[in-house]
Amino acid sequence: MITLKNLKKIFSTKSGTVTAVDGVNLTIEEGEIYGVIGYSGAGKSTLIRMLNMLERPSEGEVTVAGNNMSNLKGRSLRKARQEISMIFQHFNLLWSRTVAENIAFPLEIAGTPKEERRSRVNELIKLVGLEGRGDAYPSQLSGGQKQRVGIARALANNPKVLLCDEATSALDPKTTDSILDLLVDINQKLGLTIVLITHEMHVIRKICHHVAVMEGGKVVEEGPVLDVFRNPKQEMTKEFVKQITEPEETMEAISELLKGTEGGPILKLTFVGDDAEQPLMTEIIQKFQVSVNILQGKISQTREGSYGTLFVRLDGTESNLQSALQFIKEQQVEAEVLTND
Numbered sequence: 001m002i003t004l005k006n007l008k009k010i011f012s013t014k015s016g017t018v019t020a021v022d023g024v025n026l027t028i029e030e031g032e033i034y035g036v037i038g039y040s041g042a043g044k045s046t047l048i049r050m051l052n053m054l055e056r057p058s059e060g061e062v063t064v065a066g067n068n069m070s071n072l073k074g075r076s077l078r079k080a081r082q083e084i085s086m087i088f089q090h091f092n093l094l095w096s097r098t099v100a101e102n103i104a105f106p107l108e109i110a111g112t113p114k115e116e117r118r119s120r121v122n123e124l125i126k127l128v129g130l131e132g133r134g135d136a137y138p139s140q141l142s143g144g145q146k147q148r149v150g151i152a153r154a155l156a157n158n159p160k161v162l163l164c165d166e167a168t169s170a171l172d173p174k175t176t177d178s179i180l181d182l183l184v185d186i187n188q189k190l191g192l193t194i195v196l197i198t199h200e201m202h203v204i205r206k207i208c209h210h211v212a213v214m215e216g217g218k219v220v221e222e223g224p225v226l227d228v229f230r231n232p233k234q235e236m237t238k239e240f241v242k243q244i245t246e247p248e249e250t251m252e253a254i255s256e257l258l259k260g261t262e263g264g265p266i267l268k269l270t271f272v273g274d275d276a277e278q279p280l281m282t283e284i285i286q287k288f289q290v291s292v293n294i295l296q297g298k299i300s301q302t303r304e305g306s307y308g309t310l311f312v313r314l315d316g317t318e319s320n321l322q323s324a325l326q327f328i329k330e331q332q333v334e335a336e337v338l339t340n341d
Ligand SMILES: Nc1ncnc2c1ncn2[C@@H]1O[C@H](COP(=O)(O)OP(=O)(O)OP(=O)(O)O)[C@@H](O)[C@H]1O
Pocket: 011, 012, 013, 018, 019, 020, 038, 039, 040, 041, 042, 043, 044, 045, 046, 047
């Protein structure tokens, strides 16, 4: 559905040039929810804005739904853009228009006849769960409701792609989850391809199929969410994965334990998908006569299955411990022996 080839954006500023996006290659399949994560300044906004040519690339190629966007201008660009809608962190609603009038706006621009507009707006209001609020003004709505209007407006002309620019960053956690649920719902109902940018791993975990991690304008890691969670390669990715698997207190408590000299090794085990169901601990205890002390554990749900981390301390004779560690390494479980440095 979307391919990016060697995409670059260089801004010229008074103090010199800034390479915001630096040679990005990506493929996004039809019907998937694709997340791009990175810290502030990584180049995410610039990247997503190049998908609909809000920002023109300095180099490289953007193809969306068969259109080579980089080559389009004027009327043909406007036509191609109808296939690609966008929602924003601060909603970008028209404050003097009601909810229904905001949603009708892109239909007016596209020249949709009045009656058809009315029925389409009603349909969209229902789809995003805003029944009864059509006559309200944006100032009378909560943040979550405002984003629902943004989503309805973005869907008005039946786009193939929805771009989400930090769409939940201004919302509290509960409202964030309800908007993410809505995005999943429209992804499934309409088969819409969704590309989102975020700095929150929670958003990636909850709804994305694929993730790309950006740093300094480059994609430093990319893959199916569960694979990246299971085996993050770059430091930056590890930091993001920790956001959802290891609360700060866990790391503090573990590092205190590591300072002590008592007891056997402390392990961090990462289970993915069906592995999370395996009775690994019971097997180790029975097979190798080691004791297992569970220090901390957490299981998170992703679109593609469950993902869990477990911190344990093993105790036993040296040779039993070695055999147990060897056994764990042979299983479909990532195991890391933690040390104090
Ligand atoms: N119009 C512009 N002119 C000059 N520099 C820019 C412009 N837009 C972005 N930049 C620079 O490009 C780099 C990437 O910015 P970008 O906004 O794409 O990052 P981001 O990951 O979306 O971060 P944020 O979430 O803070 O917006 C930054 O160094 C930024 O200062």
